[in-house]
Amino acid sequence: MMLGFLLARAGVPVTVLEKHADFLRDFRGDTVHPSTLEMMYELGLLDEFLKLPHTAVRQVAIQIGQDRVVIGHFDHLPVHCKFIALMPQWDFLNFIAEHAKRYQTFDLRMRAEATGLIEENGRIAGVRATTSDGELEVRADLTVGCDGRHSIVRAKAGLESDDFGAPMDVMWFRLPRKPDDSEETVGHIEGGRMIVMLNRVDYWQCAYVIPKGTAEEVKRAGLEKFREAVGEMSPFTRDRLNEIDHWDKVKLLTVAVDRLRRWYRVGLLCIGDAAHAMSPIGGVGINLAVQDAVAAANILAEPLRRGTVTVDTLESVQRRREFPTRFTQRMQIVLQNNIISPALRGRRPNAPLLMKMMQWPLLRRIPGRVVALGIRPEHIRTPEVASASTATA
Numbered sequence: 001m002m003l004g005f006l007l008a009r010a011g012v013p014v015t016v017l018e019k020h021a022d023f024l025r026d027f028r029g030d031t032v033h034p035s036t037l038e039m040m041y042e043l044g045l046l047d048e049f050l051k052l053p054h055t056a057v058r059q060v061a062i063q064i065g066q067d068r069v070v071i072g073h074f075d076h077l078p079v080h081c082k083f084i085a086l087m088p089q090w091d092f093l094n095f096i097a098e099h100a101k102r103y104q105t106f107d108l109r110m111r112a113e114a115t116g117l118i119e120e121n122g123r124i125a126g127v128r129a130t131t132s133d134g135e136l137e138v139r140a141d142l143t144v145g146c147d148g149r150h151s152i153v154r155a156k157a158g159l160e161s162d163d164f165g166a167p168m169d170v171m172w173f174r175l176p177r178k179p180d181d182s183e184e185t186v187g188h189i190e191g192g193r194m195i196v197m198l199n200r201v202d203y204w205q206c207a208y209v210i211p212k213g214t215a216e217e218v219k220r221a222g223l224e225k226f227r228e229a230v231g232e233m234s235p236f237t238r239d240r241l242n243e244i245d246h247w248d249k250v251k252l253l254t255v256a257v258d259r260l261r262r263w264y265r266v267g268l269l270c271i272g273d274a275a276h277a278m279s280p281i282g283g284v285g286i287n288l289a290v291q292d293a294v295a296a297a298n299i300l301a302e303p304l305r306r307g308t309v310t311v312d313t314l315e316s317v318q319r320r321r322e323f324p325t326r327f328t329q330r331m332q333i334v335l336q337n338n339i340i341s342p343a344l345r346g347r348r349p350n351a352p353l354l355m356k357m358m359q360w361p362l363l364r365r366i367p368g369r370v371v372a373l374g375i376r377p378e379h380i381r382t383p384e385v386a387s388a389s390t391a392t393a
């Protein structure tokens with residue numbers, strides 16, 4: 001959506017296909033980081049964006065056994081918003097879509113599911129899609145796979161990926177939040193279990209982390225056991241655990257961490273999770289996908305307008321984004337292996353020494369900066385070339 005918006009704004013005709021009828025899916029990542037908020041500022045949209053309902057998270061802490069470590073201090077960041085905005089991803093996507101629709105060069109087709117690629121003489125020339133009106137062929141100078149972790153585009157293109165594995169899956173659910181509850185986003189790792197609770201004003205969005213592939217086992221043990229476990233990890237929620245009265249209220253999300261070796265082919269590029277599925281650690285996935293989109297727009301807008309995109313142009317997108325992606329995934333894997341895996345195996349976890357050192361005043365800025373801004377943050381370089389109508393479609 002972000003890439004479509006930026007390209008349309010730069011005068012490039014774009015068609016975005018989305019297989020669902022809307023963006024209303026609960027428990028999509030909702031963490032809009034300072035790097036993404038800064039993009040909104042650069043686009044002149046920040047004030048309007050912040051009118052959407054959100055919670056501002058100014059500090060992120062996690063309890064590892066006996067140690068409470070703060071992993072995100074954002075007050076020193078050189079950006080306009082020194083906080084993470086927790087905002088439903090559908091609000092974020094609708095906002096971008098509404099702004100994109102102001103350009104005649106932008107065409108969003110909902111309920112259009114890409115099912116295959118059109119290949120001509122070794123070049124990807126577009127996609128085939130199924131829509132509510134029947135089959136559709138969209139021909140394009142460039143096809144971008146941004147269809148997430150289970151990307152059909154990357155599978156059909158035959159692009160090879162490296163799978164780095166993940167020791168956990170996540171069970172998501174909501175619990176009501178009461179006025180005298182803590183304000184803080186809370187994480188707790190203890191004796192074989194882990195929970196993260198995001199403050200969503202009137203409810204807690206809870207992620208209960210389980211060893212990979214054990215969801216059925218957890219379910220077989222029964223809801224009562226599940227509620228008990230949650231209560232032991234977060235005793236203040238005991239008075240409302242009866243809200244979880246059916247497994248329908250608990251959604252399983254399987255975690256994957258992988259990365260394509262080559263993100264492109266002639267006529268095709270993958271970005272976001274389609275190029276590199278991210279672990280939920282740090283809540284960076286959406287923000288990395290947005291950074292990919294901005295970098296891709298910066299590099300591609302002019303060549304697309306001139307019709308001069310080559311494999312070298314596509315390679316420069318990968319070159320620009322591969323290092324930040326590798327670095328972030330490496331960090332996620334280190335945390336998975338050193339904190340989450342041992343904790344899920346029931347070993348009494350301790351905060352690693354490096355994490356404890358990061359609490360020192362001089363060092364504590366580093367993790368906050370890495371989480372909030374990422375490595376090599378992108379900036380909007382594409383001009384507004386197409387004229388926008390003032391009324392949104």
Ligand SMILES: Cc1cc2nc3c(=O)[nH]c(=O)nc-3n(C[C@H](O)[C@H](O)[C@H](O)COP(=O)(O)OP(=O)(O)OC[C@H]3O[C@@H](n4cnc5c(N)ncnc54)[C@H](O)[C@@H]3O)c2cc1C
Binds near residue numbers: 285
């Ligand atoms: C358990 C879990 C929790 C996470 N929590 C967070 C978090 O809190 N914060 C965070 O930043 N990241 C989080 N992530 C990662 C984050 O969800 C992704 O990194 C991010 O959404 C990637 O964005 P994307 O645009 O590449 O893909 P997606 O957000 O997956 O978007 C892909 C879109 O393509 C559509 N689509 C799929 N297939 C087709 C098709 N064939 N045709 C047409 N449309 C199609 C989908 O409907 C979807 O709208 C989490 C991941 C997991 C697994």
